[in-house]
Amino acid sequence: MEQWKKELAGLDATGMRRSLKVVEDGQGPHVQIDGRDLLLLCSNNYLGIAGHPALVEAAVAATRNFGAGSGASRLISGTLRSHADLEERLACFKGTEAALLFNSGYAANTGILQGLLGPDDLVFSDALNHASIIDGCRLSQARTVVYPHADLAALEELMVMERPQRKGRWLIVTDGVFSMDGDLAPLDALCDLKEANDALLMVDDAHGTGVLGIHGRGSGELLGCLDRIDLHMGTLGKGLGCAGAYLASSRAAIDTLINRSRPFIFSTSLPPAVPASAMAALDLVESEEGAVLRRDLERNRQLFTERLTVGGLDLLGSCTQIVPVLTREPQATMAMSQKLFEQGVFVQGIRPPTVPEGACRLRATVMATHTPEELLQAANLIRDVVRESAV
Numbered sequence: 038m039e040q041w042k043k044e045l046a047g048l049d050a051t052g053m054r055r056s057l058k059v060v061e062d063g064q065g066p067h068v069q070i071d072g073r074d075l076l077l078l079c080s081n082n083y084l085g086i087a088g089h090p091a092l093v094e095a096a097v098a099a100t101r102n103f104g105a106g107s108g109a110s111r112l113i114s115g116t117l118r119s120h121a122d123l124e125e126r127l128a129c130f131k132g133t134e135a136a137l138l139f140n141s142g143y144a145a146n147t148g149i150l151q152g153l154l155g156p157d158d159l160v161f162s163d164a165l166n167h168a169s170i171i172d173g174c175r176l177s178q179a180r181t182v183v184y185p186h187a188d189l190a191a192l193e194e195l196m197v198m199e200r201p202q203r204k205g206r207w208l209i210v211t212d213g214v215f216s217m218d219g220d221l222a223p224l225d226a227l228c229d230l231k232e233a234n235d236a237l238l239m240v241d242d243a244h245g246t247g248v249l250g251i252h253g254r255g256s257g258e259l260l261g262c263l264d265r266i267d268l269h270m271g272t273l274g275k276g277l278g279c280a281g282a283y284l285a286s287s288r289a290a291i292d293t294l295i296n297r298s299r300p301f302i303f304s305t306s307l308p309p310a311v312p313a314s315a316m317a318a319l320d321l322v323e324s325e326e327g328a329v330l331r332r333d334l335e336r337n338r339q340l341f342t343e344r345l346t347v348g349g350l351d352l353l354g355s356c357t358q359i360v361p362v363l364t365r366e367p368q369a370t371m372a373m374s375q376k377l378f379e380q381g382v383f384v385q386g387i388r389p390p391t392v393p394e395g396a397c398r399l400r401a402t403v404m405a406t407h408t409p410e411e412l413l414q415a416a417n418l419i420r421d422v423v424r425e426s427a428v
């Protein structure tokens with residue numbers, strides 16, 4: 038215990054200590070924390086549908102019919118009708134032969150990479166990929182080559198270097214939307230590269246699912262290459278407002294995971310309320326109401342980023358609803374986040390190891406349900422706080 042205390046004191050001293058904030062009430066865009074009302078600017082509930090009556094009612098009905106828990110892992114007796122129905126729906130949504138649910142995005146990425154790859158295989162992984170992909174690469178025992186962020190020329194060069202000693206499968210893995218920078222992977226060019234090199238492409242669309250593309254099918258749809266992606270990973274806990282994650286892919290890939298993926302096999306399946314509400318979320322996403330929410334989100338994103346850019350802030354090339362504001366050092370970043378909190382705006386500061394040293398940031402996320410007025414006001418407050426800190 039003493040050693041942990043000492044290590045925690047070390048984190049305090051460098052502004053690296055993390056702690057939890059308890060949300061008392063609300064699904065956003067306003068929440069109650071510490072007895073005050075805050076504008077929520079750091080939720081991944083982008084469409085604002087986590088508390089939508091259709092999702093809530095679906096969850097309640099499934100709980101009434103099936104109970105609170107599933108009772109077992111998927112291969113025992115924990116595959117319920119609502120899990121199977123959602124998997125079929127997700128395969129349709131992504132245009133693949135099959136799909137498989139995981140209990141979280143973290144479990145999905147570790148489970149997909151571990152289940153599909155082995156020591157003879159080679160993974161090419163973007164330098165800014167999510168931590169769960171990095172951990173999945175480790176668990177897979179495949180050799181992993183990290184390529185500079187979204188750098189196609191560097192990736193191609195690495196492939197040329199690796200070609201002579203090629204043994205097994207090659208897999209390129211990338212976030213569709215990068216979770217801390219809010220930029221998009223160059224998916225069409227990655228498709229060209231993987232096809233030219235007999236490799237597979239896996240896209241983690243945690244932040245694109247439900248949100249991007251004309252039908253909400255994600256970054257692949259937005260960039261016009263949905264049907265060329267081999268492995269579509271996505272989460273249900275962000276844009277879709279529920280929990281859990283999935284892989285949509287070929288029947289062979291899915292059946293392999295059912296047989297080999299340890300996070301899939303050795304864990305109790307999602308409670309029935311989750312797939313039932315995710316089904317309702319997909320209905321919503323594919324409806325006219327979903328299209329309106331995506332339009333509102335895009336309008337909000339544009340006016341928020343425009344106001345910050347005019348204010349002279351560095352948004353690190355964001356082109357989605359994830360809007361980072363570069364602030365560099367951890368202590369200053371957390372002080373800015375605290376100051377904004379006191380002014381009624383909840384936006385988290387992000388520090389290493391989530392982002393590289395010296396690249397701390399305020400990571401704001403826009404929701405479809407924010408009003409333009411409150412976003413412009415928040416952007417002004419952020420601009421002022423960042424500028425004050427710079428002088």
Ligand SMILES: *Cc1c(COP(=O)(O)O)cnc(C)c1O
Binds near residue numbers: 141143146212243281
């Ligand atoms: C959030 C996130 C995950 C993890 O998903 P969870 O369902 O929250 O475990 C995976 N990949 C990316 C890119 C993410 O942003």
